[in-house]
Amino acid sequence: MATSTTPAPALQRPRPDRNPGPGVNFGRVLKSEWIKVTTVPSTVILIACTVVLMVGISALLAWQTTFLFEAQSDPEMAAQMQAQGAPDPNDIVRDIPGSGLTFGQLLMASLAVVLIASEWATGMIRSTMVAVPRRTPALLAKQLIMAVISFVIGAGSALIAYFIAQPILAGSDLDFGLGDDGVLLHIVNTGSVLALVSIFAMSIGTLIRNTAGGVVTSIGILLVLPIVVAIFGSGTEWVVDAARFLPSSGGEQMVATTIADGAFNQWQGALVLGGWSLLLLVVSLIVTKKRDV
Amino acid sequence: MIEAQALSKRYGAKTAVDAVSFTVQPGKVTGFLGPNGAGKSTTMRMIVGLDNPSGGGVTVNGRAYAQHTAPLREVGALLDAKAVHTKRSAYNHLRAMAATHGIPNSRVKDVIELTGLGPVAKKRVGGFSLGMGQRLGIAAALLGDPHTVILDEPVNGLDPEGVQWVRHLAKGLASEGRTVFLSSHLMSEMALTADHLIVIGRGRIIADAPIQSIIDGQGKVRVRVRADRPQDLLGGLAGEGVTSQVLEPELVEITGVEPRRIAEIALRERVLVYELTPLQVSLEDAYMQLTQNEVEYHSHTPTAADPAAAPSEGR
Known part of the structure; x- marks a missing residue:
């Protein structure tokens, strides 16, 4: 070791017991992830689209419900419509605030996948993992930020939609109060479903590491799979039974304002969707910890 | 100080790094020299914990990289100039990196000035030239004012002025007592910058000696x-x-x-x-003589089987 050739030992820093300065902690990683989320344009665009879509769909549905109400005020027409299986407007109005949830899921699941998979696509993940070599805090911070954003967007949109729908519904005397049965839970859970769905989707994005693949897989499981099951499994009892445990079914029950006989209630629905999200989250954390970046 | 002990990395049947042991000392510039695909980048990725070794281990300042409480303040690494989200500005990228360690924005501005990124700092990284990307990578490496600096092919894509700047930077950091470890496949570049050379070929250390003795020994x-x-x-x-x-x-x-x-x-x-x-007898010749047995893979006309020769560089 030719340390004698080292110039200027006076400049040599004391080591190794020198204090390097502040280190990594979860609060700092959260701040870093917040900067990352807010400094790419896709986040802002997708969030704006989600709010507009969710509120817009609720307003449209409220408007449409008033027509249904008018049609049914004619007793003859009402009997005919009931025979065709049309719902009673009074039964469905309370679902209006969260009626844009399907579109909200589509967009927020996409955003969740994009946020993590784009790090792999651009190579940013290597910078992230060099700064936070334990890896898990970086992923958890991103998940937490996205879940909170999703909750606020979901619950906020539903609340805005509630207030926009009331004057429209009031004309037909269909308006309802925030304190009415299940309404507040419906609004809050619209946010909760989006938060759990974003964890679900971001975990898939973390495992697949590819934006297109992650979006297709998440949307496939959340929105297409229930349709396929409904079409092909409706006659088979065990399929119907098992379908209650699909993540999408859990989300549906979470925002239900009336619970059918034998169906899961809101909390059981939350266990189903939350269970899937937690399972995928844990798997994605373990796999990321072990894989090369 | 970087210490590797029997460090290995295998990808399936291919051994990229084969039980290498070396020590990178503080206070001088250590060059990591080898042909493309020799295992330089893989070794450097293992030092900062991006790749898990298949065998052996490597420590920085006495600890595995991930065990440090403030890794960016211990080690600054430029591994890949493209490790940046293309839609984010250079300034925001550095700010996000700095935030993980509570590094103040004033330091972010300092490294932007130091690397000459000032005029483009608020522009999206996607539009950067290779040289600008390289400067951003170096800026990120210096954020934590680290005691150990690892630069993988730092002069790639830089103009002559930039190349000279990197040389001065590396020597300056070493003269402050820091550990400087930089890789290249160009002997001529190393001859101008490095005090000590570690030569790697096909995953094995071929030489580990002061640069002058390598030249004398072979030349x-x-x-x-x-x-x-x-x-x-x-x-x-x-x-x-x-x-x-x-x-x-x-x-x-x-x-x-x-x-x-x-x-x-x-x-x-x-x-x-x-x-x-x-x-x-040039330095280049000395290098070629050292590595001639290790690069035979590359010297014939490429065939379908050849990409296996460089499995790790393009990741």
Whole structure:
């Protein structure tokens, strides 16, 4: 070791017991992830689209419900419509605030996948993992930020939609109060479903590491799979039974304002969707910890 | 200080890094030299924990990289100039990196100034040239004012002014007592920057020595001789400790003895010499000699089987 050739030992820093300065902690990683989320344009665009879509769909549905109400005020027409299986407007109005949830899921699941998979696509993940070599805090911070954003967007949109729908519904005397049965839970859970769905989707994005693949897989499981099951499994009892445990079914029950006989209630629905999200989250954390970046 | 102990990395059947052990000392610039695909990048990725070793281990300042409480303040690494989200600005990228360690924005502005990124700091990284991306990578490496700096091919894509800047930067950091470890596949670049060289080929350490001793050790005098009876000439040189290579029936390359001595022997042996050319031994030659056995993979025309020779560089 030719340390004698080292110039200027006076400049040599004391080591190794020198204090390097502040280190990594979860609060700092959260701040870093917040900067990352807010400094790419896709986040802002997708969030704006989600709010507009969710509120817009609720307003449209409220408007449409008033027509249904008018049609049914004619007793003859009402009997005919009931025979065709049309719902009673009074039964469905309370679902209006969260009626844009399907579109909200589509967009927020996409955003969740994009946020993590784009790090792999651009190579940013290597910078992230060099700064936070334990890896898990970086992923958890991103998940937490996205879940909170999703909750606020979901619950906020539903609340805005509630207030926009009331004057429209009031004309037909269909308006309802925030304190009415299940309404507040419906609004809050619209946010909760989006938060759990974003964890679900971001975990898939973390495992697949590819934006297109992650979006297709998440949307496939959340929105297409229930349709396929409904079409092909409706006659088979065990399929119907098992379908209650699909993540999408859990989300549906979470925002239900009336619970059918034998169906899961809101909390059981939350266990189903939350269970899937937690399972995928844990798997994605373990796999990321072990894989090369 | 970086210490690798029997560090290995295998990708399936291919061994990218084969039980290498080395120490990178503080206070000098250590060059990590090797042909493309030799395992330089893989080794550097293992140092900062991006790749898990298949065997052995590596520590920085006495601990595995991930065990440090403030890794960016211990080690600054430029591994890949493209490790940046293309839609984010350079400033925001550095700010996000800095936030993980509570590094203030004033330091972010400092490294932007230091690397000359000022005019483009607020622009999206996607539009950066290779050289600008390289400067951003170096800026990120310096954020934590780290004691150990690792730069993988730092002069790639830089203009001559930038190349010179990196040289001064590396030497300056080393003179402050820091550990500086930089890789290159260009011997000429290393000759100007490094004090110590670790040469790697096909995943194995070929040489680990001060740069001057590598040049001296390999750079013996080599002379090209055309003669009518080269075998008689070589017979006469037998006691001189030379190595020789017969290239053509009347053409040999003789290493280890001065041209004048060859002429004397030729005269004594009555051999007709019609060319006697001293060959300049450059650093490049020394490097080629060191690695010639390790790069044979690359030297023939590429075939379908060849991409296996460089599995790790493009990741």
